[in-house]
Amino acid sequence: MTTRIAAAATLALGLSFTAGTAGAFEIESAGLTVGITPTVSSDYLFRGVSQTRNRPAVQGTIDIQHTTGLYVGAFASNVAFLGTNARQEIDALAGWRTTFAGVSLDLGAIAYNYPGYQHTAPGTFDLQYYELAVKAAYEIPSLPVPVKILGAFNWSPNYQLESGNGYYVEGGVEIGLPYDFTLAARGGYQWIQNNTRWGSPDFGNWNVTLSYKFSDFVLTAGYFDTSLSRSECFGSQKICDARGMVYLSRTF
Template sequence: MKTNVAAGALALGLSLAAGAAGAFELEDAGLTVGLTPTISSDYLFRGISQTRNRPAVQGTIDIQHTSGFYVGAFASNVAFLGTNARQEIDALAGWRTTVAGVSLDLGGIAYTYPGYRNPTGSGLYDLQYFEVSAKASYEFEPLKVLAAVNYSPNYQLESGTGIYAEGGVEVALPFNLTLGGRIGHQWIQNNTRWGSPDFTNWNVTVSTKLYDFVLTAGYFDTDLSRSECFGGQKICAARGMVYLSRTF
Protein backbone atom coordinates (compact mmCIF):
# COMPACT_ATOMS: atom_id res chain seq x y z
CA MET A 1 0.00 0.00 0.00
CA LYS A 2 2.85 2.06 -0.59
CA THR A 3 6.09 6.35 0.28
CA ASN A 4 7.96 9.74 0.71
CA VAL A 5 9.22 9.63 -1.24
CA ALA A 6 8.36 9.38 1.10
CA ALA A 7 11.75 10.15 2.43
CA GLY A 8 12.87 13.49 3.79
CA ALA A 9 13.27 13.89 7.50
CA LEU A 10 10.28 16.23 7.84
CA ALA A 11 8.28 15.35 4.72
CA LEU A 12 7.03 11.76 4.97
CA GLY A 13 3.72 12.28 2.99
CA LEU A 14 4.84 15.33 1.03
CA SER A 15 7.94 14.36 -0.90
CA LEU A 16 10.06 11.30 -1.54
CA ALA A 17 12.82 13.48 -2.98
CA ALA A 18 13.27 15.99 -0.20
CA GLY A 19 15.90 18.23 -1.77
CA ALA A 20 19.65 18.42 -1.71
CA ALA A 21 20.60 19.87 1.68
CA GLY A 22 23.92 18.38 2.70
CA ALA A 23 24.46 16.91 -0.77
CA PHE A 24 27.75 17.03 -2.71
CA GLU A 25 28.49 18.79 -5.99
CA LEU A 26 29.79 17.42 -9.30
CA GLU A 27 30.63 20.84 -10.67
CA ASP A 28 31.91 19.81 -14.11
CA ALA A 29 28.63 18.00 -14.81
CA GLY A 30 26.46 20.65 -13.15
CA LEU A 31 25.02 18.03 -10.78
CA THR A 32 24.14 17.93 -7.09
CA VAL A 33 23.90 14.46 -5.56
CA GLY A 34 22.23 13.68 -2.25
CA LEU A 35 22.20 10.31 -0.46
CA THR A 36 19.87 9.95 2.54
CA PRO A 37 19.79 6.73 4.59
CA THR A 38 17.00 6.51 7.19
CA ILE A 39 16.07 4.15 10.00
CA SER A 40 12.51 4.34 11.26
CA SER A 41 10.23 2.72 13.83
CA ASP A 42 7.66 2.20 11.03
CA TYR A 43 7.14 3.02 7.37
CA LEU A 44 4.01 5.12 6.95
CA PHE A 45 2.63 6.22 3.62
CA ARG A 46 -0.24 8.68 3.91
CA GLY A 47 -0.75 7.51 7.48
CA ILE A 48 -0.89 3.77 6.67
CA SER A 49 1.86 1.35 7.71
CA GLN A 50 3.67 -0.33 4.84
CA THR A 51 5.57 -2.70 7.17
CA ARG A 52 2.65 -3.90 9.31
CA ASN A 53 3.80 -1.76 12.23
CA ARG A 54 7.44 -2.90 12.08
CA PRO A 55 10.70 -0.90 11.71
CA ALA A 56 12.05 0.11 8.31
CA VAL A 57 15.48 0.72 6.81
CA GLN A 58 15.32 3.12 3.87
CA GLY A 59 17.48 5.02 1.43
CA THR A 60 16.97 7.90 -0.99
CA ILE A 61 19.21 9.18 -3.80
CA ASP A 62 18.53 12.52 -5.46
CA ILE A 63 20.50 13.80 -8.49
CA GLN A 64 19.66 17.31 -9.67
CA HIS A 65 21.07 19.30 -12.60
CA THR A 66 21.60 23.06 -12.46
CA SER A 67 18.68 23.36 -14.91
CA GLY A 68 16.37 22.08 -12.16
CA PHE A 69 15.73 18.66 -13.72
CA TYR A 70 16.27 15.74 -11.36
CA VAL A 71 16.09 11.97 -11.07
CA GLY A 72 16.08 9.87 -7.95
CA ALA A 73 15.14 6.65 -6.24
CA PHE A 74 13.77 5.50 -2.91
CA ALA A 75 14.05 2.02 -1.34
CA SER A 76 12.52 0.45 1.75
CA ASN A 77 11.50 -2.87 3.21
CA VAL A 78 7.73 -3.53 3.17
CA ALA A 79 5.31 -6.22 4.39
CA PHE A 80 1.77 -6.43 3.01
CA LEU A 81 -0.62 -9.05 4.36
CA GLY A 82 -1.31 -11.84 1.87
CA THR A 83 1.52 -10.91 -0.54
CA ASN A 84 5.17 -11.86 -0.94
CA ALA A 85 6.28 -8.23 -1.44
CA ARG A 86 9.32 -7.57 0.73
CA GLN A 87 10.90 -4.47 -0.78
CA GLU A 88 9.78 -1.29 -2.50
CA ILE A 89 11.92 0.63 -4.99
CA ASP A 90 10.54 3.86 -6.43
CA ALA A 91 11.90 5.82 -9.39
CA LEU A 92 11.46 9.61 -9.44
CA ALA A 93 12.01 12.28 -12.06
CA GLY A 94 10.94 15.88 -12.47
CA TRP A 95 11.84 19.55 -12.49
CA ARG A 96 12.33 22.01 -9.64
CA THR A 97 12.27 25.78 -9.91
CA THR A 98 11.39 28.92 -7.94
CA VAL A 99 8.83 31.49 -9.12
CA ALA A 100 8.22 34.68 -7.12
CA GLY A 101 9.66 33.04 -4.02
CA VAL A 102 7.54 29.89 -4.39
CA SER A 103 9.51 26.65 -4.69
CA LEU A 104 7.90 24.30 -7.22
CA ASP A 105 8.49 20.59 -7.90
CA LEU A 106 6.74 18.97 -10.86
CA GLY A 107 7.42 15.30 -11.49
CA GLY A 108 6.43 11.67 -11.49
CA ILE A 109 6.92 8.62 -9.25
CA ALA A 110 6.86 4.94 -10.27
CA TYR A 111 6.21 2.65 -7.29
CA THR A 112 7.63 -0.85 -7.84
CA TYR A 113 7.98 -4.00 -5.74
CA PRO A 114 10.77 -6.19 -7.17
CA GLY A 115 10.21 -9.89 -6.58
CA TYR A 116 6.49 -9.49 -6.00
CA ARG A 117 4.45 -12.13 -7.83
CA ASN A 118 0.77 -11.91 -8.71
CA PRO A 119 -0.19 -15.53 -9.57
CA THR A 120 -2.91 -16.01 -12.17
CA GLY A 121 -6.21 -16.74 -10.48
CA SER A 122 -4.94 -15.61 -7.07
CA GLY A 123 -7.48 -12.79 -6.81
CA LEU A 124 -4.65 -10.34 -6.15
CA TYR A 125 -4.21 -7.15 -8.13
CA ASP A 126 -1.00 -5.41 -9.13
CA LEU A 127 0.77 -3.45 -6.38
CA GLN A 128 2.79 -1.35 -8.83
CA TYR A 129 1.50 2.01 -10.04
CA PHE A 130 2.52 5.48 -11.20
CA GLU A 131 1.71 9.02 -10.02
CA VAL A 132 2.36 12.51 -11.34
CA SER A 133 2.86 15.14 -8.67
CA ALA A 134 2.93 18.90 -8.16
CA LYS A 135 4.42 20.36 -4.97
CA ALA A 136 4.87 23.92 -3.78
CA SER A 137 6.33 25.63 -0.72
CA TYR A 138 6.74 29.20 0.42
CA GLU A 139 8.82 30.41 3.34
CA PHE A 140 8.44 33.55 5.42
CA GLU A 141 10.51 33.05 8.53
CA PRO A 142 9.91 31.36 10.86
CA LEU A 143 7.02 29.76 8.93
CA LYS A 144 7.07 27.53 5.86
CA VAL A 145 3.84 26.58 4.06
CA LEU A 146 3.65 23.46 1.86
CA ALA A 147 1.12 21.90 -0.52
CA ALA A 148 1.06 18.89 -2.85
CA VAL A 149 -1.28 17.10 -5.27
CA ASN A 150 -0.65 13.59 -6.65
CA TYR A 151 -2.64 11.94 -9.44
CA SER A 152 -2.62 8.32 -10.61
CA PRO A 153 -4.63 7.09 -13.63
CA ASN A 154 -4.71 3.60 -12.08
CA TYR A 155 -3.88 3.57 -8.40
CA GLN A 156 -2.39 0.67 -6.45
CA LEU A 157 -4.23 -2.68 -6.65
CA GLU A 158 -5.66 -1.54 -10.01
CA SER A 159 -8.21 0.57 -8.11
CA GLY A 160 -8.78 3.22 -10.79
CA THR A 161 -8.17 6.95 -10.55
CA GLY A 162 -6.41 8.06 -7.37
CA ILE A 163 -5.99 11.66 -6.24
CA TYR A 164 -4.14 12.77 -3.10
CA ALA A 165 -4.01 16.37 -1.83
CA GLU A 166 -1.97 17.54 1.16
CA GLY A 167 -1.12 20.75 2.96
CA GLY A 168 1.23 21.51 5.80
CA VAL A 169 3.31 23.96 7.78
CA GLU A 170 6.73 23.96 9.40
CA VAL A 171 7.75 26.39 12.15
CA ALA A 172 11.34 27.04 13.20
CA LEU A 173 11.60 27.02 17.00
CA PRO A 174 14.38 27.92 19.43
CA PHE A 175 17.02 25.34 20.36
CA ASN A 176 17.35 24.11 16.76
CA LEU A 177 13.88 22.54 16.73
CA THR A 178 11.33 22.44 13.91
CA LEU A 179 7.61 21.82 14.50
CA GLY A 180 5.70 20.41 11.51
CA GLY A 181 2.14 19.44 10.69
CA ARG A 182 0.45 17.81 7.68
CA ILE A 183 -3.10 16.97 6.68
CA GLY A 184 -4.03 15.12 3.50
CA HIS A 185 -6.93 13.33 1.83
CA GLN A 186 -6.88 10.33 -0.53
CA TRP A 187 -9.65 9.79 -3.10
CA ILE A 188 -9.86 6.36 -4.80
CA GLN A 189 -12.22 5.43 -7.62
CA ASN A 190 -12.72 1.75 -6.74
CA ASN A 191 -12.75 1.57 -2.94
CA THR A 192 -13.82 -2.08 -2.84
CA ARG A 193 -10.78 -3.18 -4.84
CA TRP A 194 -8.48 -0.85 -2.87
CA GLY A 195 -9.67 -2.14 0.51
CA SER A 196 -10.78 1.02 2.32
CA PRO A 197 -12.99 4.10 1.87
CA ASP A 198 -11.49 7.44 0.88
CA PHE A 199 -9.63 8.70 3.93
CA THR A 200 -7.93 11.64 5.64
CA ASN A 201 -4.59 11.44 7.42
CA TRP A 202 -2.65 13.93 9.54
CA ASN A 203 0.50 14.18 11.60
CA VAL A 204 2.42 16.47 13.95
CA THR A 205 6.21 16.14 14.17
CA VAL A 206 9.15 17.70 16.00
CA SER A 207 12.64 17.41 14.55
CA THR A 208 16.12 18.49 15.55
CA LYS A 209 19.52 18.34 13.94
CA LEU A 210 22.17 16.37 15.83
CA TYR A 211 25.52 16.94 14.17
CA ASP A 212 24.93 15.63 10.62
CA PHE A 213 21.77 13.71 11.55
CA VAL A 214 18.12 14.71 11.73
CA LEU A 215 16.03 13.10 14.48
CA THR A 216 12.25 13.31 14.12
CA ALA A 217 9.45 12.16 16.41
CA GLY A 218 5.76 12.52 15.71
CA TYR A 219 2.14 11.49 16.05
CA PHE A 220 0.37 10.06 12.98
CA ASP A 221 -3.28 9.12 12.46
CA THR A 222 -6.05 8.50 9.90
CA ASP A 223 -9.85 8.69 10.11
CA LEU A 224 -10.20 5.01 9.16
CA SER A 225 -11.70 2.71 11.77
CA ARG A 226 -10.26 -0.76 12.16
CA SER A 227 -13.25 -2.31 10.38
CA GLU A 228 -12.60 -0.02 7.39
CA CYS A 229 -8.86 -0.75 7.30
CA PHE A 230 -8.07 -3.45 4.72
CA GLY A 231 -10.07 -6.28 6.27
CA GLY A 232 -9.68 -5.22 9.90
CA GLN A 233 -5.91 -4.72 10.05
CA LYS A 234 -4.23 -2.41 12.60
CA ILE A 235 -2.13 -0.57 10.01
CA CYS A 236 -4.37 2.55 9.86
CA ALA A 237 -4.44 3.29 13.61
CA ALA A 238 -2.90 6.24 15.45
CA ARG A 239 0.72 5.83 16.47
CA GLY A 240 3.84 7.55 17.64
CA MET A 241 6.86 7.24 15.40
CA VAL A 242 10.54 8.14 15.45
CA TYR A 243 13.11 8.15 12.66
CA LEU A 244 16.72 9.17 12.13
CA SER A 245 18.24 10.24 8.82
CA ARG A 246 21.40 11.75 7.39
CA THR A 247 22.05 13.36 4.03
CA PHE A 248 25.48 12.94 2.44
Protein backbone atom coordinates in the same frame (compact mmCIF):
# COMPACT_ATOMS: atom_id res chain seq x y z
CA MET B 1 -3.14 -2.07 1.44
CA THR B 2 -1.30 1.01 0.33
CA THR B 3 2.19 2.06 -0.51
CA ARG B 4 4.74 4.55 0.43
CA ILE B 5 5.91 7.50 2.17
CA ALA B 6 7.18 6.55 5.27
CA ALA B 7 6.81 9.16 7.76
CA ALA B 8 10.42 9.39 6.89
CA ALA B 9 9.46 9.75 3.33
CA THR B 10 6.92 12.40 4.10
CA LEU B 11 9.72 14.64 5.27
CA ALA B 12 12.83 13.15 3.71
CA LEU B 13 11.60 11.70 0.43
CA GLY B 14 9.42 14.71 -0.12
CA LEU B 15 12.87 15.78 -1.34
CA SER B 16 14.05 19.33 -0.98
CA PHE B 17 12.79 21.85 -3.49
CA THR B 18 16.27 23.27 -4.09
CA ALA B 19 19.68 21.81 -4.71
CA GLY B 20 22.32 21.99 -2.03
CA THR B 21 20.65 19.92 0.69
CA ALA B 22 22.74 19.95 3.85
CA GLY B 23 25.41 17.28 3.49
CA ALA B 24 24.87 16.87 -0.26
CA PHE B 25 27.89 17.03 -2.54
CA GLU B 26 28.36 18.71 -5.90
CA ILE B 27 29.87 17.52 -9.17
CA GLU B 28 30.71 20.96 -10.53
CA SER B 29 31.95 19.84 -13.93
CA ALA B 30 28.57 18.25 -14.64
CA GLY B 31 26.45 20.86 -12.83
CA LEU B 32 25.04 18.22 -10.48
CA THR B 33 24.14 18.15 -6.79
CA VAL B 34 23.83 14.68 -5.25
CA GLY B 35 22.16 13.87 -1.93
CA ILE B 36 22.09 10.40 -0.35
CA THR B 37 19.84 9.94 2.71
CA PRO B 38 19.70 6.68 4.68
CA THR B 39 16.93 6.44 7.29
CA VAL B 40 16.02 4.08 10.10
CA SER B 41 12.43 4.31 11.31
CA SER B 42 10.16 2.66 13.86
CA ASP B 43 7.59 2.14 11.06
CA TYR B 44 7.04 2.96 7.39
CA LEU B 45 3.92 5.05 6.91
CA PHE B 46 2.48 6.14 3.59
CA ARG B 47 -0.34 8.64 3.98
CA GLY B 48 -0.80 7.44 7.53
CA VAL B 49 -0.98 3.69 6.75
CA SER B 50 1.79 1.28 7.78
CA GLN B 51 3.62 -0.41 4.91
CA THR B 52 5.53 -2.75 7.23
CA ARG B 53 2.59 -3.97 9.38
CA ASN B 54 3.77 -1.84 12.30
CA ARG B 55 7.40 -2.99 12.12
CA PRO B 56 10.64 -0.98 11.75
CA ALA B 57 11.99 0.06 8.36
CA VAL B 58 15.42 0.68 6.87
CA GLN B 59 15.28 3.08 3.94
CA GLY B 60 17.45 5.00 1.50
CA THR B 61 16.92 7.95 -0.81
CA ILE B 62 19.15 9.34 -3.57
CA ASP B 63 18.47 12.69 -5.26
CA ILE B 64 20.48 13.97 -8.24
CA GLN B 65 19.66 17.48 -9.46
CA HIS B 66 21.11 19.48 -12.35
CA THR B 67 21.58 23.24 -12.28
CA THR B 68 18.65 23.49 -14.73
CA GLY B 69 16.36 22.15 -11.97
CA LEU B 70 15.88 18.76 -13.64
CA TYR B 71 16.30 15.86 -11.23
CA VAL B 72 16.12 12.10 -10.90
CA GLY B 73 16.02 10.04 -7.74
CA ALA B 74 15.17 6.74 -6.11
CA PHE B 75 13.78 5.49 -2.81
CA ALA B 76 14.07 1.99 -1.30
CA SER B 77 12.49 0.40 1.78
CA ASN B 78 11.46 -2.93 3.20
CA VAL B 79 7.68 -3.57 3.15
CA ALA B 80 5.28 -6.26 4.40
CA PHE B 81 1.78 -6.45 2.93
CA LEU B 82 -0.61 -9.06 4.31
CA GLY B 83 -1.26 -11.91 1.86
CA THR B 84 1.52 -10.97 -0.59
CA ASN B 85 5.16 -11.90 -1.12
CA ALA B 86 6.21 -8.23 -1.50
CA ARG B 87 9.25 -7.60 0.68
CA GLN B 88 10.83 -4.50 -0.81
CA GLU B 89 9.79 -1.30 -2.52
CA ILE B 90 12.02 0.58 -4.96
CA ASP B 91 10.63 3.81 -6.40
CA ALA B 92 11.96 5.92 -9.26
CA LEU B 93 11.45 9.70 -9.32
CA ALA B 94 12.04 12.34 -11.96
CA GLY B 95 10.96 15.94 -12.50
CA TRP B 96 11.84 19.61 -12.51
CA ARG B 97 12.25 22.08 -9.65
CA THR B 98 12.09 25.84 -9.99
CA THR B 99 11.12 28.99 -8.10
CA PHE B 100 8.49 31.45 -9.31
CA ALA B 101 7.43 34.60 -7.44
CA GLY B 102 8.97 33.27 -4.25
CA VAL B 103 7.21 29.90 -4.51
CA SER B 104 9.33 26.74 -4.81
CA LEU B 105 7.74 24.33 -7.29
CA ASP B 106 8.39 20.64 -7.93
CA LEU B 107 6.74 19.04 -10.98
CA GLY B 108 7.46 15.33 -11.16
CA ALA B 109 6.50 11.71 -11.49
CA ILE B 110 6.94 8.72 -9.16
CA ALA B 111 6.93 5.05 -10.20
CA TYR B 112 6.26 2.64 -7.31
CA ASN B 113 7.85 -0.78 -7.85
CA TYR B 114 7.94 -4.03 -5.82
CA PRO B 115 10.68 -6.30 -7.19
CA GLY B 116 9.90 -9.98 -6.75
CA TYR B 117 6.19 -9.46 -6.15
CA GLN B 118 3.99 -11.91 -8.07
CA HIS B 119 0.25 -11.59 -8.61
CA THR B 120 -0.51 -14.54 -10.88
CA ALA B 121 -3.11 -16.09 -8.57
CA PRO B 122 -6.76 -15.50 -9.55
CA GLY B 123 -8.28 -12.44 -7.94
CA THR B 124 -4.94 -10.71 -7.24
CA PHE B 125 -3.94 -7.36 -8.74
CA ASP B 126 -0.77 -5.41 -9.43
CA LEU B 127 0.87 -3.43 -6.64
CA GLN B 128 2.94 -1.35 -9.06
CA TYR B 129 1.63 2.01 -10.24
CA TYR B 130 2.77 5.59 -10.93
CA GLU B 131 1.72 9.09 -9.92
CA LEU B 132 2.18 12.57 -11.34
CA ALA B 133 2.91 15.07 -8.57
CA VAL B 134 2.94 18.83 -8.05
CA LYS B 135 4.46 20.29 -4.86
CA ALA B 136 4.73 23.89 -3.75
CA ALA B 137 6.42 25.60 -0.81
CA TYR B 138 6.39 29.24 0.27
CA GLU B 139 8.32 30.78 3.16
CA ILE B 140 6.46 33.69 4.70
CA PRO B 141 8.84 36.68 4.87
CA SER B 142 9.50 39.04 7.78
CA LEU B 143 8.46 36.71 10.60
CA PRO B 144 10.42 36.25 13.84
CA VAL B 145 10.97 32.57 12.95
CA PRO B 146 10.99 30.80 9.56
CA VAL B 147 7.48 29.63 8.59
CA LYS B 148 6.98 27.58 5.42
CA ILE B 149 3.59 26.74 3.88
CA LEU B 150 3.46 23.48 1.90
CA GLY B 151 1.03 21.99 -0.60
CA ALA B 152 0.93 18.94 -2.88
CA PHE B 153 -1.34 17.20 -5.39
CA ASN B 154 -0.79 13.66 -6.72
CA TRP B 155 -2.75 11.82 -9.41
CA SER B 156 -2.55 8.25 -10.66
CA PRO B 157 -4.59 7.06 -13.68
CA ASN B 158 -4.60 3.52 -12.24
CA TYR B 159 -3.79 3.48 -8.54
CA GLN B 160 -2.35 0.55 -6.62
CA LEU B 161 -4.18 -2.81 -6.96
CA GLU B 162 -5.52 -1.54 -10.32
CA SER B 163 -8.12 0.51 -8.43
CA GLY B 164 -8.64 3.26 -11.03
CA ASN B 165 -8.04 6.97 -10.66
CA GLY B 166 -6.39 8.00 -7.41
CA TYR B 167 -6.20 11.62 -6.23
CA TYR B 168 -4.31 12.88 -3.18
CA VAL B 169 -4.08 16.43 -1.81
CA GLU B 170 -1.97 17.57 1.12
CA GLY B 171 -1.23 20.80 2.95
CA GLY B 172 1.11 21.59 5.78
CA VAL B 173 3.27 24.04 7.67
CA GLU B 174 6.85 23.95 8.97
CA ILE B 175 8.06 26.29 11.70
CA GLY B 176 11.75 26.79 12.42
CA LEU B 177 12.43 26.94 16.16
CA PRO B 178 15.53 27.89 18.15
CA TYR B 179 18.34 25.38 18.68
CA ASP B 180 17.81 23.68 15.29
CA PHE B 181 14.33 22.31 16.07
CA THR B 182 11.54 22.24 13.47
CA LEU B 183 7.84 21.82 14.28
CA ALA B 184 5.73 20.54 11.38
CA ALA B 185 2.11 19.56 10.74
CA ARG B 186 0.52 18.00 7.66
CA GLY B 187 -2.93 16.87 6.63
CA GLY B 188 -4.04 15.10 3.46
CA TYR B 189 -6.92 13.27 1.81
CA GLN B 190 -6.89 10.26 -0.54
CA TRP B 191 -9.65 9.53 -3.07
CA ILE B 192 -9.76 6.16 -4.91
CA GLN B 193 -12.11 5.35 -7.78
CA ASN B 194 -12.63 1.65 -6.97
CA ASN B 195 -12.75 1.45 -3.17
CA THR B 196 -13.87 -2.19 -3.11
CA ARG B 197 -10.79 -3.35 -4.99
CA TRP B 198 -8.55 -0.97 -3.05
CA GLY B 199 -9.75 -2.22 0.33
CA SER B 200 -10.85 0.93 2.19
CA PRO B 201 -13.06 4.00 1.81
CA ASP B 202 -11.53 7.34 0.83
CA PHE B 203 -9.68 8.63 3.87
CA GLY B 204 -7.85 11.50 5.52
CA ASN B 205 -4.56 11.46 7.40
CA TRP B 206 -2.64 13.94 9.53
CA ASN B 207 0.54 14.20 11.56
CA VAL B 208 2.49 16.50 13.87
CA THR B 209 6.27 16.11 14.15
CA LEU B 210 9.19 17.68 15.97
CA SER B 211 12.63 17.37 14.37
CA TYR B 212 16.09 18.15 15.70
CA LYS B 213 19.05 18.68 13.35
CA PHE B 214 22.58 17.98 14.53
CA SER B 215 25.52 17.84 12.16
CA ASP B 216 24.14 16.07 9.04
CA PHE B 217 21.61 14.05 11.07
CA VAL B 218 17.92 14.72 11.65
CA LEU B 219 16.06 13.01 14.50
CA THR B 220 12.26 13.21 14.24
CA ALA B 221 9.44 12.12 16.55
CA GLY B 222 5.76 12.53 15.79
CA TYR B 223 2.11 11.55 16.06
CA PHE B 224 0.33 10.08 13.02
CA ASP B 225 -3.33 9.14 12.46
CA THR B 226 -5.97 8.45 9.80
CA SER B 227 -9.74 8.75 9.57
CA LEU B 228 -10.12 4.99 9.00
CA SER B 229 -11.71 2.88 11.73
CA ARG B 230 -10.41 -0.63 12.39
CA SER B 231 -13.31 -2.19 10.46
CA GLU B 232 -12.55 0.02 7.42
CA CYS B 233 -8.81 -0.69 7.40
CA PHE B 234 -7.93 -3.25 4.72
CA GLY B 235 -9.66 -6.26 6.27
CA SER B 236 -9.68 -4.90 9.84
CA GLN B 237 -5.90 -4.72 10.13
CA LYS B 238 -4.16 -2.53 12.72
CA ILE B 239 -2.13 -0.62 10.14
CA CYS B 240 -4.36 2.48 10.09
CA ASP B 241 -4.34 3.16 13.84
CA ALA B 242 -2.96 6.29 15.49
CA ARG B 243 0.65 5.90 16.54
CA GLY B 244 3.79 7.63 17.69
CA MET B 245 6.88 7.28 15.51
CA VAL B 246 10.57 8.09 15.67
CA TYR B 247 13.13 8.05 12.88
CA LEU B 248 16.72 9.10 12.24
CA SER B 249 18.13 10.16 8.87
CA ARG B 250 21.43 11.48 7.60
CA THR B 251 22.26 13.24 4.34
CA PHE B 252 25.59 12.61 2.65
